[in-house]
């Protein structure tokens with residue numbers, strides 16, 4: 001099947017090749033360009049002109065916009081149909097650029113030194129004078145910042161020379177994109193340009209660590225685990241997967257929960273059933289580990305036949321998409337161990353399986 005995931009190269013860069021994305025009839029306006037110097041210059045020009053552009057990072061593809069331009073940021077929320085109370089991550093080329101928009105304490109310095117560039121986002125006090133759009137930060141006094149490691153993202157950020165906000169380049173609530181084709185599938189016709197840079201190697205969104213309070217808080221698990229963070233910043237509190245006050249910007253709480261931590265997220269259109277021992281007759285099967293998937297599943301994939309969690313993370317979103325088919329009643333997923341990267345994988349799987357909210361009237365296009 002076209003676009004089926006493979007085991008990612010162990011070597012981080014260059015990114016493994018991807019089938020060339022194909023536009024469909026309903027994606028007339030979206031151009032996909034390779035990430036050579038010309039493509040990067042084109043993406044830079046669009047970003048500086050206030051237009052959103054999708055680009056690869058090592059975690060997932062992002063939909064970027066100039067973080068200092070309210071209208072550009074608004075265009076990102078509109079393209080994704082993303083609720084506006086959910087703030088965005090500002091991506092910058094290096095820690096120095098991050099310090100210009102956020103206040104670093106010793107803990108932030110230690111973590112940035114050890115783990116940037118990489119799949120880690122820090123939530124820090126926002127520098128009011130930096131001119132970041134209030135829409136991007138949803139009016140909070142904090143700001144989420146990240147220095148991505150992907151060479152294309154780094155080249156683009158260096159060329160733009162401004163912070164670029166970038167949520168995952170998918171419709172709000174759906175599975176994050178790990179290829180340019182995934183971006184096109186969700187946002188084709190809604191954005192001008194996709195910069196194609198192969199598959200995202202990590203495959204899960206960045207770890208989000210909140211350092212605005214006295215105790216570090218893990219808001220979103222990712223490839224960088226709480227244990228590693230604790231070595232650098234001391235005890236790390238694990239925020240419950242969906243605590244009270246989510247869904248609004250935490251106006252009543254001194255330490256707001258990550259407003260984006262809605263229970264249902266990253267969801268395919270068909271239901272997802274977790275910790276399954278076998279697939280039902282109309283279910284697709286998503287396995288993990290050496291046991292062969294049940295023979296009667298018409299569509300079966302394996303996150304990692306060898307039980308490798310890194311491979312499973314890199315394959316997760318692409319496989320959920322591949323099994324999200326009209327002829328399937330649900331996706332049955334084998335148990336993934338709750339250790340190491342399995343914590344982040346299970347977090348995404350639980351959100352994919354969570355009860356879906358009934359859509360709010362007028363949310364589309366908000």
Ligand code: TXA
Nearest residue numbers: 059061062087088142143144167168205206258259260
């Ligand atoms: O890997 C990633 O982080 C990708 C790539 C493109 O960089 N981006 C991404 O963005 O996943 P997004 O918008 O899908 O997720 C950002 C998360 C949300 O859960 C949001 O609520 C949280 O970060 N966030 C952003 N600003 C925050 C803030 N000031 N305080 C707490 N949480 C914040």
Ligand code: MG
Nearest residue numbers: 167168176205
């Ligand atoms: Mg997202």
